[in-house]
Amino acid sequence: MEQGKHSVQSHWYHSMQRRKLRTETLGGERNLSDTTLGGQAVLLLVVQALMGVAGALSGTFVPVYIWKVSHSFALIGWFNLSQYAVSGLTFWFAGKWVKEHNKMNSLRLGVALSGVFYFTVLLLGRAAAIYAVPLGMLNGLALGFFWLAYNVVYFEITEPGNRDRFNGVAGFLGSGAGIVAPWVSGLLITTFKGQRGYTIIFTISVIIFAIAAxxxxxxxxxxxxxxxxxxxxxxxxxxxxxxWRRVSPAIAAQGVREGVFMFLIGLLVYIATGNEQKLGNFSLITSLVSLVSFWIIGKLLTMKRRKTAMLVGALAITAVIIPLFWPIRFMTLLLFGLGVALFMPFYIIPMTSAVFDLIGKDEESASRREEFVVLREAALTVGRLIGIGAFLLVLPLADSSPQAIPWLMLVVGASPIAAWWLIHPFVGILAGGPERAK
Incomplete structure (x- = not known):
């Protein structure tokens, strides 16, 4: 979850029809330049945080769980590919339900299916590796239903003035979940040897998903x-x-990196150390840095600084891949993780805020928010499939050429630079164009 703030008071926000919609959906009139978060925004953040805690508890270790049974990078790749593909299709098909019927039921179904996913993994035990692709599809359904509704509701309950703050808080809470949850999971897995430790953390995740629902x-x-x-x-x-002819490819470029890095780094940490507790420690340290960075950037970032912040973040999270060309050890991976944790907020907050501000640039665009959220996810899905497809293609070369994976990571990891180049003209227009906020 892959969002932002301080934006423009456009024609849409000045129109009486939009003001009526805000009053009806939020239960009252709001100051469009206000950076504070309303009660519904806070509650949405709490639900997202619980999803983050449950996902951090178990999601970090699902690739490790499959690896321990199969010792197959390819199987993990196919698990993620099926997850991304089904998630993207779910966005497209569920768009009609969310726009014309009850979007909150889509959100709740996503939370419930996430619980079903971990419960199924729990029931299958070591046989989960055999059903990696169907499990990936199930998780893709859960993610699709949840994030489609979440993104639409997020757009509706935030304003340009508080969008950067919302995204900063969301990143802060996500980092907080990443600090505690994987460390606790690693401790439980190493304390309760073998299957029992995984059974405990998957059970806890199911309970947290139930609370979120x-x-x-x-x-x-x-x-x-x-x-x-x-x-x-x-x-x-x-x-x-x-x-959107440039913005969609920019979002896809963001997805290229996510498709590989979201699962590979944690797996490499486990392979380098052979210890789930070390993976928990890695997540604790990097998430702590990320938490501080998200908090600071979320508070200080303004529209005028977005373009520069995005470029700094894109260049930095690409540069920190270089240590991965050294022998893969815990410390080299930690250097990479710390760099990403520090600079990712510079990139991801402006990127997300700019896209959602574009969706709300006028009344007509805002009325098509569901379609635009689906378009955004479709672009992310295409990018993720390209990234994971490249990973699967390069994988056979890894045995004969140990540098194949680091080179792949550098190439796909540089995609945020392409994303910045594609989207930065529109970030500039939003920040300083004719619709500049007063």
Whole structure:
């Protein structure tokens, strides 16, 4: 979850129709320049945080769990590929439900299916590796339903003025979950040897998902309107001069990196150390740095600084890949992890904020927020599939050429630079163009 703040008061926000919609969906009028977060935004952050805790407890160790049984990078690659593909398809198909019916049910279904995923892994035990692809598809369904609804609700309950703050807090909470949860999981797995430790952490995750599902019922039912246009996103990309012709490839470039790095780094830490507790320690240290960085950047970032912050972040998270060309040890991986933790907020907060501000640039665009959220996820999915596809293609070369994987990581890890180049003209327009916030 892969979002941002301090934006423009556009025509849409000045229109009486939009003000009416905000009043109806949020239960009252809001100051559009206000950077504070309302009660619904806070509750959404709590639900996301619980999802993050449950995912950090167990999700960090699912690739390790499969690896310990299969010792196959390819199997883990296929698990992630199936997860990304089904998640993207779920966004597209569920878009109609979210736009025309009850988007909160989509969010709750995503939380429930996440619990079902870990419960299934729990039941399968060591046989989970045999069913890696179907399990990836199940998790993809869960992620698709949850994040589609989450992103639409996030857009509706935040304003340009508080979007950077929301994303900073979201990153702060995610980092907080990453500090405690994997460390606790690693401690439990190493204390209770073998299958029992994994059984405990998967069970705890299922319980937390259940709590998140219950809390989600306090999120107000969102107003629906309009009809879902299945091909709307495609038409935006095909339209000459439309900003989404550049923004969509920028989002895809972001996905290329995510497709590989989201699972590979934790797995490399475990392979280098052979110890789940070391992986927990890695997550604790890097997440602590990330927490501080997200908190500071979320508070200090303004629209005028977005373009520069994105470039600094993109260059830095690419440069820190260089230590991975050294022998893969815990310390070299930790150097990389600390660099990413420190500089990722510079890149990801402006990137997410700029995209969602573009969705809300005028009344017509805002009325198609579900279609744009689906377009955003489709672009991310394409990027992730390209990244994981490249990983699977390079994998056979790793035995004969030990540097093949580090070179792959450098190439896909440099994709944020391409993302910045593609999207930065629109970040500049949003920050200083004719719709500049007063």
């Amino acid at each position: 219950v809390l989600s019922f306090w999120l107000k039912k969102r107003k629906t309107g309009g009809h879902y246009d299945w091909s709307y996103g495609i038409r935006q990309i095909r339209k000459p001069g439309n900003p």
